[in-house]
Amino acid sequence: MATNVSDKGAAAVRMRGVRKAFGDNVVLDDLDLDVEPGERVVIIGPSGSGKTTILRVCMTLERPDDGTVQVGDRQLYHDERGGQLRPAGEKHIRSVRSDIGMVFQHFNLFPHMSALENIMLAPVKVHGRSKDEARERAMALLDKVGLAHAANQTPGQLSGGQKQRVAIARSLATEPAVMLFDEVTSALDPELVGEVLNVLRDIAEEGSTTMMLVTHEMGFASEVADRVVMFDQGRILESGPPSQVLRDPQEQRTKDFLGAVF
Numbered sequence: 001m002a003t004n005v006s007d008k009g010a011a012a013v014r015m016r017g018v019r020k021a022f023g024d025n026v027v028l029d030d031l032d033l034d035v036e037p038g039e040r041v042v043i044i045g046p047s048g049s050g051k052t053t054i055l056r057v058c059m060t061l062e063r064p065d066d067g068t069v070q071v072g073d074r075q076l077y078h079d080e081r082g083g084q085l086r087p088a089g090e091k092h093i094r095s096v097r098s099d100i101g102m103v104f105q106h107f108n109l110f111p112h113m114s115a116l117e118n119i120m121l122a123p124v125k126v127h128g129r130s131k132d133e134a135r136e137r138a139m140a141l142l143d144k145v146g147l148a149h150a151a152n153q154t155p156g157q158l159s160g161g162q163k164q165r166v167a168i169a170r171s172l173a174t175e176p177a178v179m180l181f182d183e184v185t186s187a188l189d190p191e192l193v194g195e196v197l198n199v200l201r202d203i204a205e206e207g208s209t210t211m212m213l214v215t216h217e218m219g220f221a222s223e224v225a226d227r228v229v230m231f232d233q234g235r236i237l238e239s240g241p242p243s244q245v246l247r248d249p250q251e252q253r254t255k256d257f258l259g260a261v262f
């Protein structure tokens with residue numbers, strides 16, 4: 001089994017002893033995970049195994065009860081008196097979030113803004129870019145996701161696949177070092193899944209963005225992943241290259257899970 005922790009230089013994401021419970025429900029259980037810069041890690045596992053929670057912890061949307069989470073050289077949470085973990089300050093959190101992009105299952109676009117305006121918003125409001133610069137970059141990103149022609153359309157005028165491609169372009173607009181994708185195709189009609197996976201493939205092929213993806217698209221996972229991590233009950237059950245975890249899993253629960261989804 002490949003190890004989930006690394007002794008190499010600075011990881012893009014480093015988690016140690018991360019624990020998160022909702023009431024009695026322990027969702028992340030003493031989790032250690034490193035993601036190397038530029039690495040593409042696909043997280044798989046049964047519903048409820050903690051996959052979304054781990055991405056939300058990285059995005060500072062969910063505070064762990066214990067452990068450390070580091071993105072680049074920044075610690076996301078710090079110990080307060082009494083041992084409670086706190087997000088490390090509003091300003092700090094904003095700067096961490098600007099290093100990370102997250103794309104959700106439901107696109108979360110602003111419905112009253114055009115595709116272009118949705119993409120320009122964070123670079124202008126959060127990063128202080130000029131409107132001209134932000135517009136130019138947003139148009140380049142729309143072109144990249146095959147939607148240059150839809151720049152002035154609002155989300156209501158776009159298909160689900162198009163909305164998700166705009167959401168991906170939007171999250172790339174701040175040039176995050178780490179991108180988190182949480183089941184970004186699972187709310188789409190089947191015929192729209194391919195166009196979104198193609199965009200993800202393009203980003204993966206460029207190789208410069210660290211990617212953590214939760215997906216049930218196993219064919220896609222085996223194509224783009226450097227490493228597949230199988231979650232089960234808040235723990236990593238096994239992890240390794242797709243040829244190992246997807247084609248020759250060692251754990252019975254991985255075999256059962258893959259038997260159910262393939």
Ligand code: ADP
Nearest residue numbers: 022025027045046047048049050051052053054
């Ligand atoms: P997965 O993505 O693998 O399906 P999740 O990380 O979404 O799993 O959820 C793991 C468990 O945590 C589930 O049992 C879910 O019901 C629970 N959970 C997630 N978020 C919350 C929350 N905000 N409040 C209470 N329980 C939650």
